Amino acid sequence: MKKSLFTISVIANFLLSSCNSNPTQHSALNTKRSDEDSTFNVCYSSVFKKDTVLMNALMYGDSIKGSLGYKLYEKDENNGSFFGKMFGDTLKAVCTFKTATSESVQQLIFLRQDTLLIQGSGEHIEQNGKIVFAKPEQVRFDGLVLSKVLCK
Template sequence: MKNHALAFIALSAVLTACQQKPNNPVEIDSVAEEKKLTGNVEECYTYIKNRDTVALTMSQVGTAITGRLTYKLFEKDKNEGRVVGKIKGDTLLLDYTFASEGTTSQRPVAFLKQDDQLIEGFGPAETRKYDTNGIVLEKIACQ
């Protein structure tokens, strides 16, 4: 009987210890938590080929897109600016406001999203074509 009582006390002590919460606080990534709560998704894409570079950093909340876009094409003037628009299905329809040669301009841009790539569209807004041999931005980790 004495052995049973000692076993019961030892088992009770083990069960009680297992139920206690640790004193170490759990660290929470507040940026990740905020993105979950707001639905904000940040993605970054880049295209590098020969001496050409294109970079897009965008944030998406629902279907709304905002971000920064930069074109550095060899032997052409660099232009960079902001994009605003929306995603419709698998297509990003954006207005690109950029500075180049000391002037500010605006033009529509479109990208077709396929997996971890954005394929740049060209042509009139109503009949855009997407060329996988043209500018194709690859998804990268945002910095």
């Protein structure tokens, strides 16, 4: 009886802790332990002068979801949640950003090079209430550069 209560308590504790949707709370998934790991937490950061960008995400297979925040000097802070998919070395995602006064949905594309994520840039259009790249095949990877960091 004591053994089954202990087992139930361990399982309940695991389930309760896994229900937290905040990716920063997945400490058990903090690092990829081997190439066979298909689910792990990954974090990227960019700090340049007075600008900061932070990404905290959960990778599962070729899918990714997490949070992304932009704190740019003398501009509204943008925080959002995103989901996306890896296509080779390219991350294509949709992010819902919330500022102090509005909410927007935007397509994001990043190029992964070793431990870096380079944000794509290009002409945007509004389509079905979302901001998307006008010509995704012409995205230039000359935007912000985020470096892989330890998740906190």
